[in-house]
Amino acid sequence: MTQPSPRDLQFKSINYTGLDKGARLIVTGAVHGNETCGTRAIERVMAQIDSGELVIARGSVTFVPVTNPLAYRLEQRSGQRNLNRNLFPNDDPQDFEDRIANWLCPLLARHDVLLDLHSFNADSEPFVMVGPPNNDGPLQPFAHADQERALAKRLGVRRFVDGWLATYGAGVQRRLSDASQLQTVLRYGVGTTEFMRSTGGYALTLECGQHRDPQAPAVGYRAIINTLAHLGLIDAPAPAAVAAADIEALSMVVVHDKLDKADSFARTWRSFDEVRVGTVIGTRADGTSVRSELDGRILFPDVNAGANQEWYYLTTANPAFAKD
Template sequence: MIDADRLQFQSHQYSGQHGGTRLIVTGAVHGNEICGTHAIVRVMRELDAGQLSLRRGSVTFVPVTNPLAYAQGERAGERNLNRNLFPNTHPQDFEDRVANWLCPLLARHEVLLDLHSFNAASEPFVMVGPRNNDGPLEPFQHEAQERALARRLGVRRFVDGWLRTYGDGVQRRLAGSGELQTVLRYGIGTTEYMRSTGGYALTLECGQHSDPQAPEVAYRAILNTLAFLGLIDAPAPEPVAPEQMEALSMVAVYDKQDAGDAFSRNWSSFDPVRQGEEIGRRVDGTPVLAEFDGRILFPDSGAGANSEWYYLTRANLSF
């Protein structure tokens, strides 16, 4: 049994001699997603050995963002850290205490690279934020910089639309309820919080949890980010060519209505679906059919009743 009260938080900062961007790189926001941890430790060793040299700006590394979840080898310690990420004057759980340390740390930086992995075997991808807007959900003004960096991380697949689609699902579940804004806050994670402080941020999903290539994807992304932002003396990475890109927008989220609802096959993220194709069945046998051609994202066979079951994406032709 791990004594959460004895755990501590660690970050490691390197600063160049000249002004530049303030970057933060995080790993193990979810404790069983350790590819980012391995990659961060590798880059830190190279900096410590003089194989890499930070010339401008600064970079802060957080190899293990959630030490309780990491020590347990599980996604969460007491709850999902990457939801409802805000400082809390009356912390109720371990992740609240992480947030009270992490949020001010994020706010002192300009750019966040958050390194994750996923359950089912699939291709790495990066999640980007919204278009520039002044709206109430996720106002943002760094679309060009964020998407330019995304194209240089070394992956070819890009997904946007998370908070908007999540919010649509919340509104459907809580129609007529006074809890909407409270629950919408639950959709705020590291990147959304970073954008709320005036910075920009990317979530890089580096591959399947146990894929030996996932730490390599994370390592390459860190080096490419350092080079692209000018923090190290290295050639600027070339952007992925438009003809090689696959850009998708999250369009709709579908819920389990009952814990007994089940998929009709073992879906993986980015599996293609055709309009009318059966995705699953409700507990009473009613088929759940795809409403349009697209790709499935984040299918969760273990989801509980009245929670997200899967998302559908459409091609984004204007990335």
């Protein structure tokens, strides 16, 4: 495929505002260009609004069907780098994603709630990435956990994962030889939801299914409609929360790095595969076995990771989430 010139591309958002006051919602799709289920879901909802089938009665909703137009045009995850890392405005933009950030970050900051729609590579069921509990710590201070988790339980899925930035940060600390670089490198862990929380809002990433799953756009569509109803933007019955007994909630607790490009997995792992203490995850280049140190589930196994990059995460059950 011929590489499009960034100068041939532009950014697009569409806003619908109701007559009465209410929450300001933003819904994003195709932050990664090969994850198109969010784009299709957003287009379906906008068509209903444009036809009059749906009416934004209060508050406002902004749709960004294609957040990264370069990656979307190329039909690949990234344009020149991963947009969903190191997402901050940049006075001296070095790549196309920096330029997206200079447009997207102020747009996010003008809203109260973000629903970011994604998909994933391996076959698995949809899940929601949620933020931290309320805290005033230095890593990711947050004050809207109750509202965020209430919305998460109404998106229409049963699986929830938290602990991303703290676990990523611990891995950064472990691999850094120069502790003074910590804050700089931690910025790489900030994506759409983390930036949104930093502006005083709350945010969810919904992983709608496998990239080519024909049901993934429907998962995204249902989540948008449920969010509009839950926030009161449309006149519709409030969506019910997923039953506590059906919830599978997991917390990311540790990330393991690939130390050598020859490190290899013992099997083809998929996110949420179960592991037990002692389960062989893989083998180091020197023949040493890598075993799970806990009972839980593996997350984001990356067979293509390079040396000194994240190889896989481990999660443990978080029963408190169902009670929140």
